[in-house]
Amino acid sequence: MIVARPKSFEDIKRYVGNRKKVAIVGCGGCVTVRPVGGQKQVQELAALLRLWAKKEALTRGSQPLTIEEETILRQCEPEFINSLEGRFKDCEAIISLACGVGVQCLADKFPELEVFPGVDAVFMGATIEPGLYWERCxxxxxxxxxxxxxxxxxxxxxxxxxxxxxxxxxxxxxxxxxxxxxxxxxxxxxxxxxxxxxxxxxxxxxxxxxxxxxxxxxxxxxxxxxxx
Amino acid sequence: MDEEKTAKPSAEVQETSRLKSGSNLERLLKEGKFVVTAELGPPRGAARETVERKANILRGYADAFNITDCQTSVVRMSSIASGVILLEMGLEPVIQMTCRDRNRIGLQSDLLGAAALGMKNLLCLTGDHPKFGDHPGAKPVFDLDSIQLLSVVKAMRDEKRLQSGTKIEVEPRFFLGAAENPFADPFAFRARRLAKKIEAGAEFIQTQIVYNVERFAQWMTAVRAMGLHKKAFILAGVTPLKSLGMARYMKNNVPGLEVPDEIIARMEKKKSKTEGIDICLEIIEKLRKIEGVAGIHIMAVEWEEVVPQLVERASLLPRPTPSISAVPTC
Structure with a gap:
């Protein structure tokens, strides 16, 4: 399994910047097992960003922030990625919570959009217990x-x-x-x-x-x- | 020097001294002399004068001078460049080369250059992890490890081929060395690992700093049991303690270095440099008595000034001149 860890909120804020609308796309694969990029984390990150945007309305040039949330079964499979056809039309950027493979599949599907990684994939490991993974390969x-x-x-x-x-x-x-x-x-x-x-x-x-x-x-x- | 060139070695010496490099260090060891090597740390900057100053302090007090290769992963003047300065001053360098910063292409290229510049002694090291240095975010290379580096250089020298198999016309003639830490774990594997280094090509060994002589002697027992002291020359590492702070730092912060409490207590009691020197002299005295120890390697980190009196008080002066010819016979 690919083990990833979330990027810092500072990084995510930098990605969002003054944008008006972004999408956060989770993945139901490895990053859901080690919960850093599943549906729940998409919701949490969206909530945090909304709060931040509200608080920072002035510094963000009074831009309201709309966030589209989505989680697909696996971002590393083009078939599931294709199910997103036609989505994110008015989004300016996508934050993917998948590993680097998923981020790139998503970026290939939406070449006109900026796609940012919301997590750092660090290794391929064994699941020992929730929250504990052994780095192995x-x-x-x-x-x-x-x-x-x-x-x-x-x-x-x-x-x-x-x-x-x-x-x-x-x-x-x-x-x-x-x-x-x-x-x-x-x-x-x-x-x-x-x-x-x-x-x-x-x-x-x-x-x-x-x-x-x-x-x-x-x-x-x-x-x-x-x-x- | 003239005398050296004309001196005829005895048949026995000739037999046992198939010279690989003809370096001063190699000749003395093969003549059975108890050798002294000393470490010279290049500066963090481009000051040629610093290398010259340290070399002038050490001149005449050791048979060859190890130049570190960005020790503890801190950027310093390059080992080969500093070695050139030493050669120009008439001193014999031991070039240290780590696998940390160069892949097999860089290593072989630099070593061909070092040989062309007249370097004859090479210490092959894996190198410290960049985490310990001043650029902890550096990408560590470690394309080869020290054992593999030894085998690569040995093949360059003895088989005239690069690691790729490509033939070379002129081979680099190095006297090959390796390091070993008798104090690291697993202890039982340490002599076996030394055997691997010797099998790969190491002809001399410079050990980690010895403070715990008993433990070192235990390791030497294992080394002798495997007959390794007859296959390579073992030089025991020593470092005089400058202060109590340094003793504590060595004990607590340098991985793989054992400083017995007794030595800390002595440094605490006297709190002086002279006590550190006395301790070092006692260690040297004990090391000389251990069968299979062919010399000592003094690493007086940023304290080169102490080396002359250490060598003198240890009755290791004057340093001998080799009697056998410097022409490699291999």
């Missing part, structure tokens, strides 16, 4: 988890180290952020449990980073090419 496109005990050092080590913990692994924690467990400590412990510490003596070869963040060919173009 950055979609690097070259998975090596099979050699690191089922734990990913690319997404979970601050330096994405492939050959063991750096000199800043202390008491099981990362020097960069003491709350973060050192993934190499975890890998070490798991390998020790499995009686396979020898696997960590192998020098991990240099990684091919050309998929991400290199992006030689966007993955969808690669697939399209194969199909044609």
């Amino acid at each position: 950055v979609g690097c496109g070259n998975c090596i988890i099979g050699e690191t005990g089922g734990l990913c050092p690319v997404s979970r080590c601050a330096k994405s180290l492939l050959n063991g913990p750096c000199g800043g692994s202390l008491g099981g924690h990362c020097e960069v952020s003491p709350e973060t467990p050192c993934v190499w400590q975890l890998i070490y412990e798991r390998m020790e449990q499995r009686g396979n510490l020898g696997a960590l003596d192998r020098i991990m070869p240099i990684k091919d980073w050309s998929v991400r963040p290199g992006r030689l060919v966007l993955e969808h173009l690669r697939v399209e090419k194969k199909e044609s």
Whole structure:
């Protein structure tokens, strides 16, 4: 699941500026599970913006603010995006509460409108309990988890180290952020449990980073090419 | 210098000294001399004079001089550029190169340049995370890690090829070094990780600062058990404490650095620089007695002035001149 966090209200206010009418579009996918971009958050954000617009009527040049609210099942699927056909005609901007994928699908559908992200997508994670998500994957496109005990050092080590913990692994924690467990400590412990510490003596070869963040060919173009 | 060129090494020395770089540091270590290296931190600015001033203080008190590569992720004059100043002054630099700011293209390019400029010693490091420095929002690179960097440079030198496989005509001849922190976790993995660095190409090791000699000795026991002290020269890191504040800072703020309470207590009692120097001398004395320690690496952070008296009082003067020829034999 894609985990996102809301942008600050300061950012949102800046997006709205002196505009008279904007739309806020939520997404029923990942951002509803981690509730930052679902129907309820659309309502809340709209309410906050209306209050702000009223209070700041003078600084906004006495512009009233109208907000159109909408939430679709998933912003990352063109079929659902297409259901918005003909909407937002007199809006000047759209704030999308979906991840970056959803924001771009929406922007493609409404190229004449400014589309702003209302959340920051931060990682692909596992849902542990409401409000708690484990960061687990950055979609690097070259998975090596099979050699690191089922734990990913690319997404979970601050330096994405492939050959063991750096000199800043202390008491099981990362020097960069003491709350973060050192993934190499975890890998070490798991390998020790499995009686396979020898696997960590192998020098991990240099990684091919050309998929991400290199992006030689966007993955969808690669697939399209194969199909044609 | 003339004497050096004509000196004929014995057959035994020749056998054990297949020189990779012919650097002063490499020759002394391979002759079995107890070496001293000292760190020189480049300035935060373009002042050539600062490098010269520090180099003049250190001249004659160490066999080679490590130039840090934007240590703790703070922008400073580049290691290679500072190294050129040292070379011009007749001092031998150890270039430090981190994977934090350059990808494999930048690393290889800079190292080819460093070799062309006459640098012979290279310390390969992963590097601190940018979070700790003066530009915490910088995009960290870490395309390679220190172990992979070692293997890349070794292949450039020994196989005359770049990481891509492309052949090069003139190889960079570096004496390759790595760092290791004997105090970080998991402790049991630290000697194994050193083995990986040596397998990747490290010929000398400079360790994290040692204050807890007992723990360091434990690590050295594991190192010797694996025979690693015979595969690479291990230089133990030391830093004299300037003040009680510094001792506390080292203990509480520097990750992976262990300062025993006993040392804090001593600094509290005397509250003087001389106590810090005395402690450092005692540590050096203990380190020299540990089997497999081939030298010391003095990191007197922004306190280069203390190095001469440390080296002198540790009876490590005069620094030796290598007897074997500087021509690489590999």
